[in-house]
Structures are given as structure tokens and as C-alpha cells.
Amino acid sequence: MATPATKPVFTLPFIANSSSSSQPSTRYSRLPFRRSTTSTPVSLKRFRSYPSTPSHPSLPIKNATKTIESAETSSVLSSVGGTGTSSRKTKPTILVSEKLGEAGLELLRNFGDVDCSYDLSQEDLCKKIASCDALIVRSGTKVTRQVFEAAKGKLKVVGRAGVGIDNVDLQAATEFGCLVVNAPTANTVAAAEHGIALLASMARNVAQADASMKAGQWQRNKYVGVSLVGKTLAVMGFGKVGSEVARRAKGLGMQVIAHDPYAPADRARAIGVELVPFDQAISAADFISLHMPLTPATEKVFSDDTFEKMKKGARIVNVARGGVIDEDALLRALDSGKVAQAALDVFAEEPPPKDSKLVQHERVTVTPHLGASTKEAQLGISSLMIESMPYFNYQEGVAIEIAEAVVGALKGELAATAVNAPMVPPEVLSELAPYAVLAEKLGRLAVQLVAGGSGITSTKVVYKSARDPDDLDTRLLRAMVTKGIIEPISDSFINLVNADFTAKKKGLRISEERVAVDAPPGLPVLSIQVRLSQCGFKIWKRCFRWRHKHRGWSETRCPPFDTGRIVQRRREPGRKSRPVQAG
Numbered sequence: 001m002a003t004p005a006t007k008p009v010f011t012l013p014f015i016a017n018s019s020s021s022s023q024p025s026t027r028y029s030r031l032p033f034r035r036s037t038t039s040t041p042v043s044l045k046r047f048r049s050y051p052s053t054p055s056h057p058s059l060p061i062k063n064a065t066k067t068i069e070s071a072e073t074s075s076v077l078s079s080v081g082g083t084g085t086s087s088r089k090t091k092p093t094i095l096v097s098e099k100l101g102e103a104g105l106e107l108l109r110n111f112g113d114v115d116c117s118y119d120l121s122q123e124d125l126c127k128k129i130a131s132c133d134a135l136i137v138r139s140g141t142k143v144t145r146q147v148f149e150a151a152k153g154k155l156k157v158v159g160r161a162g163v164g165i166d167n168v169d170l171q172a173a174t175e176f177g178c179l180v181v182n183a184p185t186a187n188t189v190a191a192a193e194h195g196i197a198l199l200a201s202m203a204r205n206v207a208q209a210d211a212s213m214k215a216g217q218w219q220r221n222k223y224v225g226v227s228l229v230g231k232t233l234a235v236m237g238f239g240k241v242g243s244e245v246a247r248r249a250k251g252l253g254m255q256v257i258a259h260d261p262y263a264p265a266d267r268a269r270a271i272g273v274e275l276v277p278f279d280q281a282i283s284a285a286d287f288i289s290l291h292m293p294l295t296p297a298t299e300k301v302f303s304d305d306t307f308e309k310m311k312k313g314a315r316i317v318n319v320a321r322g323g324v325i326d327e328d329a330l331l332r333a334l335d336s337g338k339v340a341q342a343a344l345d346v347f348a349e350e351p352p353p354k355d356s357k358l359v360q361h362e363r364v365t366v367t368p369h370l371g372a373s374t375k376e377a378q379l380g381i382s383s384l385m386i387e388s389m390p391y392f393n394y395q396e397g398v399a400i401e402i403a404e405a406v407v408g409a410l411k412g413e414l415a416a417t418a419v420n421a422p423m424v425p426p427e428v429l430s431e432l433a434p435y436a437v438l439a440e441k442l443g444r445l446a447v448q449l450v451a452g453g454s455g456i457t458s459t460k461v462v463y464k465s466a467r468d469p470d471d472l473d474t475r476l477l478r479a480m481v482t483k484g485i486i487e488p489i490s491d492s493f494i495n496l497v498n499a500d501f502t503a504k505k506k507g508l509r510i511s512e513e514r515v516a517v518d519a520p521p522g523l524p525v526l527s528i529q530v531r532l533s534q535c536g537f538k539i540w541k542r543c544f545r546w547r548h549k550h551r552g553w554s555e556t557r558c559p560p561f562d563t564g565r566i567v568q569r570r571r572e573p574g575r576k577s578r579p580v581q582a583g
């Protein structure tokens with residue numbers, strides 16, 4: 001029977017004897033992430049093989065053969081392709097599968113080999129993808145599990161040149177360690193303006209009257225419209241686009257209410273909009289404008305039941321996603337007169353079938369997914385600076401926004417617009433940069449120091465900080481610790497994207513604890529401690545009991561920077577821990 005492993009405690013005490021540790025936040029807060037090549041990047045390592053091993057009750061570390069890498073070779077400082085396993089001389093291949101603005105293409109060409117192949121079938125995409133490091137798509141390309149499988153680990157980043165990522169299989173991307181980034185801000189105004197354009201043209205029958213005149217008719221009585229002023233508009237989804245639609249609708253004299261389970265009430269109040277429950281919004285509205293993402297929770301949320309609750313003669317605008325509406329139910333609601341009109345930019349299937357009854361309906365106005373399609377949004381050539389919209393970057397169109405994100409990700413930098421990796425605001429990224437490097441090293445160090453015939457079942461990360469828990473976003477640190485722990489003991493490719501997923505798959509539990517301490521102002525974290533609970537896999541049940549009795553924790557503690565000593569402590573049951581080695 002394997003004996004329980006001794007319980008070493010590895011401590012890096014906080015030694016504030018270097019300038020770096022006394023002024024950490026100042027020193028590191030200037031570290032840029034998105035636009036600079038000098039930032040401290042978090043790598044996306046090259047895929048080796050994706051394991052098909054079944055999930056495991058503990059994480060065996062017997063075969064841990066990898067050694068702690070130096071700061072330079074560690075995966076946090078890699079270039080294209082990850083940990084330095086691929087050469088810088090090889091330019092990455094970037095496949096662009098839908099039309100992208102020239103400025104963005106130029107940026108990509110400066111960095112890699114760009115292959116613009118539009119209108120690829122799924123089969124052709126799967127063939128091509130095996131030789132690509134990055135793929136850039138808009139809403140017309142379905143990036144399915146098959147695509148990730150066909151990539152055989154070569155694909156490191158998928159860039160969605162726009163907001164909605166419902167056309168990318170995020171679960172598959174995560175499992176394959178492929179980062180997904182999007183361009184969430186550059187088309188906000190374009191989409192909001194298109195929503196307003198559809199709202200007004202629907203109310204005044206512009207499209208129908210235009211078609212009628214072009215057919216040689218003059219039907220002034222047939223196309224009498226309805227006015228917008230004084231009417232109630234319900235904005236469903238009060239995010240970036242929704243709030244811009246609300247702002248514009250107020251300018252048209254409409255009463256605006258909104259429904260969004262996650263939007264802060266003060267943001268709505270700031271522009272004079274009341275957030276209300278779903279049923280209240282749809283039953284009070286004369287006009288309803290949809291701006292929520294397509295997710296399992298929002299799919300077909302506009303159903304027969306929902307239409308039933310609306311005012312008779314309600315009018316609907318959809319520039320979000322076709323899938324949030326049950327299109328058959330909408331057709332029924334239009335035919336019964338419950339819904340007077342609809343204006344649709346998006347469809348469950350795009351393009352919709354040519355004989356779609358919805359598209360052909362007399363009281364439906366349609367556009368072919370044009371919400372984001374303005375020159376300004378795509379190319380970033382607006383001359384306006386809109387100060388009231390902090391997220392709106394007038395210089396960057398979608399093309400530049402996504403090209404920067406993809407190039408940054410290929411360089412191994414943390415992407416502020418990552419969709420399937422810990423996504424933290426740029427200012428938090430800069431602040432946590434040195435801690436992220438350290439957190440990974442701690443995980444790596446801890447798992448290797450406890451290696452020796454035993455396994456680990458759970459990990460606790462303890463942060464000592466003076467900050468209020470709400471002011472300390474630890475998702476990035478937790479992910480880096482996880483990566484550090486999993487990578488040395490796994491044959492599969494691990495990066496920030498799939499570290500948590502792989503840990504779960506291996507049955508490793510990771511919990512966090514924050515301990516309030518006094519710390520110098522500006523220092524987000526005073527120390528990070530990683531505790532691994534040990535357990536020989538073969539004697540899982542017995543060890544489990546033993547572990548509970550004796551609290552068999554291994555700890556690796558570290559202050560925020562690499563300036564400390566390592567003190568190894570051995571803790572034996574019933575005895576106070578004592579240092580056995582210092583270095």
C-alpha cells in the first residue's frame with residue numbers, strides 16, 4: 001500500500017526588499033496587452049493531441065516528467081504557436097472566410113500569410129483548416145465541431161469579426177484549446193442605426209410603398225402609417241446596441257422601457273429608461289426591438305405564448321438573431337393580426353428559403369443581415385468622436401478590431417475580447433499581469449514538488465488581499481494556477497482556454513479563498529497560496545479518509561513577485577510544520 005505522501009509546505013515569504021515589490025502596480029500597470037508586442041503574453045500552445053481518456057477521480061501525478069520551465073521558456077512568454085515549440089520564422093497562416101475591411105487585412109498581412117477564401121463549403125473549410133493557425137469569420141461561416149476536429153490542433157484562434165458568436169461552437173473550441181475572440185464594439189452604432197431605420201420605415205411602410213411605386217402604382221391610402229412619438233418601445237436586451245437604440249428612440253419622442261436580466265439599473269436610469277420584467281415589457285409595448293444574444297436561454301423566446309401576451313397590433317423589430325423568434329409563431333401572430341408588422345434583419349436560417357412565407361409577407365420588412373454593414377463600422381473611417389459612448393472606438397472598424405485581437409492572440413497575448421478564456425478588462429489585465437505569470441509558476445511548482453507516486457484531488461488557491469472581494473477579479477489567476485498544475489501532468493495540450501475544462505475532466509476540484517489582510521495601497525494581491533490535497537490514486541478511498549483526518553495539504557505560497565526565497569516545510573501529522581530546506 002502506498003503511504004500517504006509527506007506534506008511539504010513551500011513558502012515564498014513576502015520580502016519587500018526590491019523596488020519591484022514596493023511599487024508593483026505602478027511598475028506593471030503600464031504593461032499593454034492588446035497593441036504591443038512587449039507585453040507579457042499568455043501563450044496558446046501548439047496542440048499535441050487531444051486526449052480521449054475518461055474522466056478520472058483523481059489527478060495522477062506519478063508520471064510527471066516535465067520540469068519547471070524558466071521564465072523565458074514558460075508558456076506565458078511564448079510567441080506564435082505557443083511555448084516556443086514552433087519557430088518564429090514560420091509565418092502563421094490566417095484564413096479569412098468572409099469579406100473583411102482592407103485595413104484589417106493589411107494588419108494581418110504584416111504578421112502572417114493571409115488566405116482570403118470566401119464562400120467555402122463546410123467540406124472545403126474543413127480541408128483548408130488543417131493548415132491554418134487562425135480563422136476569421138463573420139456571421140456567414142459556421143465554425144462547427146467538425147471544423148475543430150479537422151484542424152487537428154493547428155488552429156489556435158478563431159476571430160469573429162463582429163459581436164454574435166452563435167455561429168462558433170464555443171464548447172468545441174474550448175475543448176480543443178482554441179481561443180475565440182470577437183470584435184464587440186465597432187459595429188454597435190451601425191446595428192443601432194439599422195434598428196432605428198427599420199423601426200421608422202416599418203411604421204411608415206417605406207419598403208412596401210417603394211415596391212408598389214416601382215410596380216407603377218400610386219397607393220396613398222393603402223400605406224397610411226403609424227406615428228412613433230408618444231408610443232412605448234420595449235428594448236429587449238439592454239446591452240451596447242440596445243442602449244443606443246433606446247437613446248435614439250427617446251430622441252424621437254418615444255417612451256422607452258427595457259428588459260435585461262443582467263443590465264445594471266443605474267445605466268438604464270442614466271438615459272431615462274426603466275428596466276422592467278419580461279412580461280411587463282412585452283405587454284406594455286407598441287413597438288418591441290430585440291437586442292439580446294442568441295443563447296440556449298433566448299432561443300425561440302418569442303413564441304406563441306409570448307405573442308399572446310403582447311398588445312394587439314404590436315410591431316416588432318429584430319436586428320439581433322433570427323433564432324430568438326419562433327418564426328412559425330411569428331407568422332401565425334401576423335396572420336391573426338396580433339402582430340401588426342415586423343421588420344427583420346436576421347433569420348433563423350441565413351439566407352432564408354426563397355419561398356419563406358415570412359419574407360414574402362406583405363406586412364414584413366426585410367433586410368439581408370445588414371445591421372453591421374456600414375463603411376464606418378467595417379472600415380473604421382468615421383470622423384465622429386462620440387464622447388458619451390465610452391466603448392465606441394471611432395478609429396477602429398470591425399476589421400481592425402478583429403485583426404488586432406487575432407494577431408495579439410497569435411503572439412500569445414491575453415485578448416481583452418476573448419470569449420472562451422477569462423476575459424478581464426484591460427486595466428485589470430495590466431494590473432494582474434505579474435500575478436498571472438506567478439500564478440502559473442506556482443501551480444507548476446506545486447504539482448512538481450508533490451510528485452512521487454501520489455495524486456492530487458483538489459486545489460485551493462488562497463489570495464491575501466486588502467481589497468474587497470468585489471474589487472478583486474481572480475478568474476485570470478485561477479485559470480493560470482490551473483494551467484500550471486495541469487500542464488506538467490497532462491499529455492494533452494493545455495492553455496488558458498481549456499485548463500478549467502481539462503481539470504474538471506480529470507476530476508480536479510479547484511476552490512478559492514480570499515483572506516483580508518492589511519496591504520500597501522495599490523497592491524491588489526499580497527500573496528497567492530496554492531494548496532494541493534494529496535492522495536495516492538490506488539488507495540483512493542482509504543486515503544480520502546486519512547486526508548480528512550490529517551488534512552493532507554501541500555502548500556505552495558508565493559508573494560506577488562519572483563523576489564522571495566523558497567522555504568520548504570514538511571508537515572507531519574500531529575507535529576508543527578518545520579522548514580527543511582531554504583533557498
Ligand SMILES: NC(=O)C1=CN([C@@H]2O[C@H](COP(=O)(O)OP(=O)(O)OC[C@H]3O[C@@H](n4cnc5c(N)ncnc54)[C@H](O)[C@@H]3O)[C@@H](O)[C@H]2O)C=CC1
Nearest residue numbers: 163164191237238239240241260262292293319320371372
Ligand atoms: N444584425 C446585425 O448585423 C448585428 C446583430 N447584433 C446582435 O445584437 C446582439 C446584441 O449586441 P450587443 O448589444 O453588442 O451585445 P451586448 O452583449 O452588449 O448586449 C446584449 C445584452 O443582452 C442581454 N441579455 C442576455 N440575455 C438576455 C435575455 N434573456 N433577455 C434580455 N436580455 C438579455 C445581456 O445582458 C446584454 O446586456 C448580439 O448578440 C448580436 O447577436 C450585433 C451587431 C450587429
Ligand SMILES: O=C(O)C(=O)COP(=O)(O)O
Nearest residue numbers: 138139161162163164372
Ligand atoms: O456582429 C454581429 O453580431 C452581426 O450580426 C454582424 O454580422 P456580420 O459580421 O455583418 O455578418
